[in-house]
Amino acid sequence: MYTGNNILIKNGRLIDPANNVDQICDLFIKDGYVSEIGQLDNDCDHVIDATGKIISPGLIDVHVHFREPGDEEEETIASGSMAAVAGGFTSVVCMPNTKPAVDDATSIEFVHRMARQARKTFVYVMGAITQGRKGTDLAEMGLMQKAGAVGFTDDGAGIQDASIMTRALKYASMLDTVVSQHCQDLSLGSSGVMNSGYNSTVLGLPGMDPLAEEMMLWRDIQLVKRIGVRYHAQHISTAGSVKIIREAKQQGVPVTCEVSPHHLLLTDDCIYEYDTNYKVNPPLRTKADIAALREAIKEGVIDCLATDHAPHLKSEKELEFLAAPFGIASLECALSLYVKALIEPGIIDWPQLLALMTHKPASIIRIEKGTLAKGSIGDVTIIDPDAEYTINAEKFYSKSRNCPYHNWNVRAKVERTIVAGEVRYSAD
Amino acid sequence: MIRSSNKFKWRHKHLLGLRELTREELEFILDTAEGFENISTRSVKKAPPLRGKVVVNLFFEDSTRTRISFGLAASRLSADVVEFTKKSSSVSKGETLIDTARNLEAMGIDTIVLRHGAGGAARLLSRSIDACVVNAGDGFNEHPTQALLDVYTIRKHRGSLDGLKIAIVGDISHSRVARSNIWAMTKLGAEVILVGPPTLMPSKVNDLPVTVSYDMDEVIEKVDVINMLRIQFERMGGNLFPTIREYARFFSLTVDRMARAKSDLIVMHPGPINRGVEIESEVADGNNSVILQQVSNGLAVRMAVLYLVNQAAANKAKGK
Ligand SMILES: [Zn+2]
Numbered sequence: 001m002y003t004g005n006n007i008l009i010k011n012g013r014l015i016d017p018a019n020n021v022d023q024i025c026d027l028f029i030k031d032g033y034v035s036e037i038g039q040l041d042n043d044c045d046h047v048i049d050a051t052g053k054i055i056s057p058g059l060i061d062v063h064v065h066f067r068e069p070g071d072e073e074e075e076t077i078a079s080g081s082m083a084a085v086a087g088g089f090t091s092v093v094c095m096p097n098t099k100p101a102v103d104d105a106t107s108i109e110f111v112h113r114m115a116r117q118a119r120k121t122f123v124y125v126m127g128a129i130t131q132g133r134k135g136t137d138l139a140e141m142g143l144m145q146k147a148g149a150v151g152f153t154d155d156g157a158g159i160q161d162a163s164i165m166t167r168a169l170k171y172a173s174m175l176d177t178v179v180s181q182h183c184q185d186l187s188l189g190s191s192g193v194m195n196s197g198y199n200s201t202v203l204g205l206p207g208m209d210p211l212a213e214e215m216m217l218w219r220d221i222q223l224v225k226r227i228g229v230r231y232h233a234q235h236i237s238t239a240g241s242v243k244i245i246r247e248a249k250q251q252g253v254p255v256t257c258e259v260s261p262h263h264l265l266l267t268d269d270c271i272y273e274y275d276t277n278y279k280v281n282p283p284l285r286t287k288a289d290i291a292a293l294r295e296a297i298k299e300g301v302i303d304c305l306a307t308d309h310a311p312h313l314k315s316e317k318e319l320e321f322l323a324a325p326f327g328i329a330s331l332e333c334a335l336s337l338y339v340k341a342l343i344e345p346g347i348i349d350w351p352q353l354l355a356l357m358t359h360k361p362a363s364i365i366r367i368e369k370g371t372l373a374k375g376s377i378g379d380v381t382i383i384d385p386d387a388e389y390t391i392n393a394e395k396f397y398s399k400s401r402n403c404p405y406h407n408w409n410v411r412a413k414v415e416r417t418i419v420a421g422e423v424r425y426s427a428d
Numbered sequence: 429m430i431r432s433s434n435k436f437k438w439r440h441k442h443l444l445g446l447r448e449l450t451r452e453e454l455e456f457i458l459d460t461a462e463g464f465e466n467i468s469t470r471s472v473k474k475a476p477p478l479r480g481k482v483v484v485n486l487f488f489e490d491s492t493r494t495r496i497s498f499g500l501a502a503s504r505l506s507a508d509v510v511e512f513t514k515k516s517s518s519v520s521k522g523e524t525l526i527d528t529a530r531n532l533e534a535m536g537i538d539t540i541v542l543r544h545g546a547g548g549a550a551r552l553l554s555r556s557i558d559a560c561v562v563n564a565g566d567g568f569n570e571h572p573t574q575a576l577l578d579v580y581t582i583r584k585h586r587g588s589l590d591g592l593k594i595a596i597v598g599d600i601s602h603s604r605v606a607r608s609n610i611w612a613m614t615k616l617g618a619e620v621i622l623v624g625p626p627t628l629m630p631s632k633v634n635d636l637p638v639t640v641s642y643d644m645d646e647v648i649e650k651v652d653v654i655n656m657l658r659i660q661f662e663r664m665g666g667n668l669f670p671t672i673r674e675y676a677r678f679f680s681l682t683v684d685r686m687a688r689a690k691s692d693l694i695v696m697h698p699g700p701i702n703r704g705v706e707i708e709s710e711v712a713d714g715n716n717s718v719i720l721q722q723v724s725n726g727l728a729v730r731m732a733v734l735y736l737v738n739q740a741a742a743n744k745a746k747g748k
Pocket of ligand 1: 155156157182234235281282
């Protein structure tokens with residue numbers, strides 16, 4: 001993957017949150033690695049003028065769905081990788097809920113092989129916790145870890161049975177890996193398709209109780225406290241979840257969590273026309289939940305910003321709201337969405353935002369990325385923070401178009417994405 | 429024939445629900461229905477407004493009454509009626525509603541009357557095809573013509589719904605009839621009280637323009653109209669209340685309870701009745717019951733709806 005190209009990026013605002021760097025300077029990438037930072041005039045193959053732009057460590061997304069194997073018409077590892085670099089992401093973590101599920105070493109290797117062939121972004125993968133993601137028998141977590149799995153989850157389905165979850169956490173503690181959970185207790189309503197509340201009542205759609213998320217999160221945290229293992233809560237969506245995580249962190253429990261753009265920008269009011277582009281799991285909640293999540297980001301209670309990029313076919317999203325699949329495709333506009341949700345309202349600034357999209361997610365899956373320190377991998381995202389544009393889902397590199405942000409006017413454009421010292425995406 | 433037809437022009441080529449209609453629009457439908465009512469009592473039970481039009485009854489759920497009512501209403505307006513029933517009530521991947529409807533549309537149909545198990549199905553359909561869509565019940569969302577015939581029946585008896593106290597009793601959370609009723613009745617000036625155990629109430633029910641009571645005995649004395657919803661035994665798998673016997677003890681409309689009601693209480697039920705459960709037979713067949721009138725009024729209301737949506741479609745086509 002490493003090329004011999006030398007790239008000199010001149011005169012940008014270099015933000016490297018891991019090292020508290022925020023200054024106008026140049027960055028030199030040699031043989032795929034960060035070689036020098038400062039006022040530079042090195043001999044090189046390629047010079048990029050970054051005046052007025054931000055030079056960031058390559059963005060990292062710990063939660064994407066590339067649908068391969070099984071639903072290649074929705075996305076492939078190749079098309080998803082292209083979408084990732086177009087969104088500024090140099091590393092992504094695929095979820096194992098493919099068909100078949102990624103639940104053994106061979107399937108981990110398969111994902112890596114397809115990613116190498118695509119040659120766009122670094123693709124990591126989490127293995128399933130249980131065989132076939134059925135929630136009953138543990139999958140070969142150890143062998144998957146040896147094959148490169150960066151963590152374990154049955155994403156899309158939380159582990160319902162507390163004793164299975166206990167075993168999974170104990171076993172994961174031996175492997176010193178992270179267990180990542182889609183928190184949702186199905187005993188509190190398994191047929192829901194949107195947030196349970198006034199809107200679900202008016203629309204006559206079965207609701208998903210916020211407590212279903214909070215109960216499983218609370219349960220898991222009690223188990224984690226006893227067992228002592230790293231635990232990551234995926235896409236938390238409610239004010240109650242924020243409260244639970246905050247308290248757990250105050251008690252020193254090794255818990256991390258992520259949010260997705262839609263839970264910071266959209267509410268269940270959006271579903272009034274039964275537009276299935278707004279059907280997502282966990283569901284869109286309320287204004288109060290958005291406020292709590294944004295506040296938690298400001299406080300540092302939330303550890304990283306993910307996308308939960310979940311592409312689906314138009315024909316599937318054209319089904320009745322009850323029947324349509326859950327998910328929003330957002331890799332290519334995620335950065336702008338986060339700017340809209342967090343920077344424009346003054347919740348956090350650019351260094352804080354980039355921290356949540358670079359070294360913090362890297363630390364959750366324990367990869368040595370997300371920084372521009374000398375000697376680190378040459379993964380760089382160049383961002384024009386002031387560029388305004390209109391999101392056009394029709395032009396996505398992703399194979400899918402299920403994006404409720406189509407036609408939104410947003411700011412902050414990814415100009416170039418450099419992966420291991422090679423320009424893999426260029427906006428012009 | 430059509431009273432106050434020049435008050436304003438009907439502009440909706442679909443009837444998806446009553447939530448989006450104004451009071452004026454609701455009254456316009458009811459007025460139009462009044463004009464159609466006498467057709468059913470004539471010796472020649474037909475009028476010409478939909479001659480040459482095709483109405484499809486597209487039913488994904490069983491509902492003999494509603495289907496026959498719509499079929500009769502369409503044929504009395506001289507439309508051709510096509511029946512299309514698909515018994516798979518469950519929504520499943522790959523069997524798309526839109527595909528079915530587009531196929532029908534390719535055969536040159538003008539109106540689809542849709543009954544479907546998924547909330548929002550009628551709205552989805554209206555976005556995808558050119559024909560008029562009339563919602564004949566979608567999931568737990570709305571059943572607009574049922575509510576229209578309910579308010580029509582009440583208006584006939586009382587002249588107006590203004591200031592009336594109306595109780596809707598039973599499984600509110602799974603009832604599309606209740607939702608449409610709430611919108612129609614409150615917009616027409618009535619006060620709505622929902623009655624039933626909390627397990628049959630939807631979330632945030634207090635944010636609806638209604639009051640909620642768990643006490644049938646307290647409610648029975650003060651209401652002018654009582655609408656007893658059908659208990660859907662097939663949905664009771666989730667232990668929504670302990671037993672039928674206990675439910676009936678707490679919420680059934682019995683002769684005893686009727687004795688404490690206002691003498692001119694109007695008793696309604698969307699049918700079919702579970703006799704002895706929601707309502708005792710003597711009450712269902714008693715003097716206060718308008719249950720059969722609801723059925724006959726349903727015809728006039730559905731004729732009005734079919735007539736108006738086709739008018740709106742014709743006006744839109746002219747407008748182009
Ligand atoms: Zn998930």
